[in-house]
Amino acid sequence: MKARAAELARRPFAPTPAPPRNLVEAVDYDAFGAVRYRPDAGLWADPPSDATVRFFHMGRAATQPVAMHVVEGGQARQVIYAENLFDAPADSPARKLGPRAGFAGFRAMNPDQQGDWIAYLGASYFRSADPFNQYGLSARGLAIDTAIDGAEEFPSFTAFWLEKDAQGRLLVHALLNGPSCTGAFRILHDRPAKGGLPGLTQTIQVQLNFRKAVTRLGLAPLTSMYWYGQSDRTPTDDWRPQIHDSDGLSIWTGAGERLWRPLANPPRVTTNLFFDKGPRGFGLMQRDRQFQDYQDDGVFYEKRPSVWVEPVGDWGEGSVQLVQIPTTGETDDNIVAFWTPSAPVHAASRLDYGYRLLWTGEEPGPFGVAxxxxxxxxxxxxxxxxxxxxxxxxxxxxxxxxxxxxxxxxxxxxxxxxxxxxxxxxxxxxxxxxxxxxxxxxxxxxxxxxxxxxxxxxxxxxxxxxxxxxxxxxxxxx
Known part of the structure; x- marks a missing residue:
């Protein structure tokens, strides 16, 4: 896959062919939720386990088809899209796509097959419900030119190869493609025993190949939502005391300093840089775990996962960057955090790195300080x-x-x-x-x-x- 990504980077970027956009976007939030992959068609569904996979249909939130493959016995085969793999209402706009549609992503189910614990859907986004069985913030493969003049670029995972390792753990290989670069991702998912903490650990290895120079490269990007909270009571008529998926950025510097930056809903777009060398980790955290501080008995913000980025190897000099965008509601992901290397990214260059993502209740220790x-x-x-x-x-x-x-x-x-x-x-x-x-x-x-x-x-x-x-x-x- 690394060779395939490198060869693809030597060609001009070409978007993945897709059905007419107006037909795909007609599959709105409600219509998308009513289209279900048939449980009996799930990958590794017999016997059911937390490696059982079901696929997503295309819709307004994910308009590009994604190629799906299964790796078994050292060989790969493609999973071919078919309309009859999905159940949908008779009047669903998804039916108008017919055989022109495709898979948009996938999710891995809990062992009881009641809900999922990881989902890959849209561009290079993915997110986990571990450790509290509650979705919140998202991770993504790569961020390019976030919060600078001009449009942000969103490269996409265009193909996945799914397999189970010798221990039965879900192993994902993903091919990334976008106007500026291609990439090969290897993502191993390791869940603790039932009820264990900290939650899911993803071990990620990446190789990026750049078609052109990138002004602001964001590695291991995290995306979250912060509307208002204890430290930033934006005027609102909402009855709930706080509304946010994350309440702060935590950084463990290469020198050993622990730093906490409460999130905010700023009056304008802000970007803050925290320079470091050899960072030990950073993450967007939800520290407040008290129901009474949110009073939301529908989506339970106190159960939103935190995500900690732990570099594997020396990431050298660079900065953790925090982007905060003003918002007037809880449906906008207005917080982004990522690592930006100090070294400039040139056309035809290559970058290899690794890290772990911990979907957890709190950042790892030892802390040693209050x-x-x-x-x-x-x-x-x-x-x-x-x-x-x-x-x-x-x-x-x-x-x-x-x-x-x-x-x-x-x-x-x-x-x-x-x-x-x-x-x-x-x-x-x-x-x-x-x-x-x-x-x-x-x-x-x-x-x-x-x-x-x-x-x-x-x-x-x-x-x-x-x-x-x-x-x-x-x-x-x-």
């Missing part, structure tokens, strides 16, 4: 007194082993900085009756232009030792 468990902001000054113009109050709560057993006399000191701007009255103290410590301060932006971005960083220390991870946030001057 974590951020809450971020809040509001009017400046002391409660009950008039707000001070040009200032904004921030309150961050930390909890964890780094602060265990410490009190006001233990020499705990806040370290806070603003660029630009000024920090006023920083104070840190234990919250009575809880295991938490609280850091509170005002950020002053007097003299800055309205809407100017202000980078805030804070942590707690004792002597020269950091007791907490580093909290990082971007505020905007009023």
């Amino acid at each position: 974590r951020v468990v809450a971020t809040r902001q509001g009017r400046s000054g002391r409660p009950g007194l008039p707000a001070i113009p040009g200032r904004r109050k921030f309150v961050i709560d930390f909890e964890g082993s780094g602060l265990a057993g410490l009190d006001r006399s233990s020499g705990v000191q806040p370290v806070v900085e603003a660029r630009p701007g000024r920090i006023v009255d920083p104070v840190a103290y234990p919250v009575v009756g809880t295991p938490r410590w609280r850091l509170a301060f005002d950020a002053e932006t007097t003299g800055l232009a309205s809407g100017a971005a202000v980078e805030l960083r804070a942590y707690l220390r004792r002597g020269s030792a950091a007791l907490t991870e580093t909290w990082s946030y971007q505020a905007f001057a009023a």
Whole structure:
């Protein structure tokens, strides 16, 4: 497959032939959901297991046909699309496609065949419901030119080869193709025993071949949704306290620093770069796991998975990049995070790398320091007194082993900085009756232009030792 991808990159890009787009797009969300692959036609369905595969029909969300193959005994055979592999209502717009349709992707079923745990559908997107049997954010094969001038490019998985390894685990080989590059992906899926954590681990090996130079290359991209939450209460009439698939970006730097960046619904598109060398990992996390903080008894945001990217080998110099896009609802995936190498990407170049994706409840340890468990902001000054113009109050709560057993006399000191701007009255103290410590301060932006971005960083220390991870946030001057 690597050879096939490399040879394909030497040719001009040609999109996969597809049925008339108006017929495919007529299969909208509701119509797509009513088209079902026949359970008796599932791949590896007898006996059923978590490697049993069913295929998706084409529709508005996935308009390109994808070639499907099965690998058994060291040989590959193509799975041929046929209309009778799907059950659909008599008036379904999918029936108008007839034999011109094709497969759009696939999903692997739970052992009881009641629901799926991994789905590959649309461009190079895939997502897992592990470990809480609840879908949320997505991963994708590659991001190209995200949030820069001009259109973002979405290369697609155009063909899959599916097999089971000697242990019965699902092994996916995927061919990527797009205007700028081709790629060969090998993705091994390893699920823990029933009820185990952290959840699914995907071990991914990639080779990319570039037809042309790429301005912003995003490796191991993650895509999520953040509308509003504890730290960013965007004005809304919705009755739920918080709505988000992820609430923060976690980074474990090559130097060993732990960094937490709460997500936000910004007033404009923002891109933040966190430079590093040899990163140990990063991920979009859902740290708040309390139902009462969401009160959504339909989609259960507290059960949305977190995804942690763990590089295999040395990824060298580059940056974790976080893109946040304004949104007014929960149907938009407005958060993207990925790794961008410092080395420029030239035409005819090749890139090989590997990583693991952990679909988990929380980022892996060991932590060694206390974590951020809450971020809040509001009017400046002391409660009950008039707000001070040009200032904004921030309150961050930390909890964890780094602060265990410490009190006001233990020499705990806040370290806070603003660029630009000024920090006023920083104070840190234990919250009575809880295991938490609280850091509170005002950020002053007097003299800055309205809407100017202000980078805030804070942590707690004792002597020269950091007791907490580093909290990082971007505020905007009023």
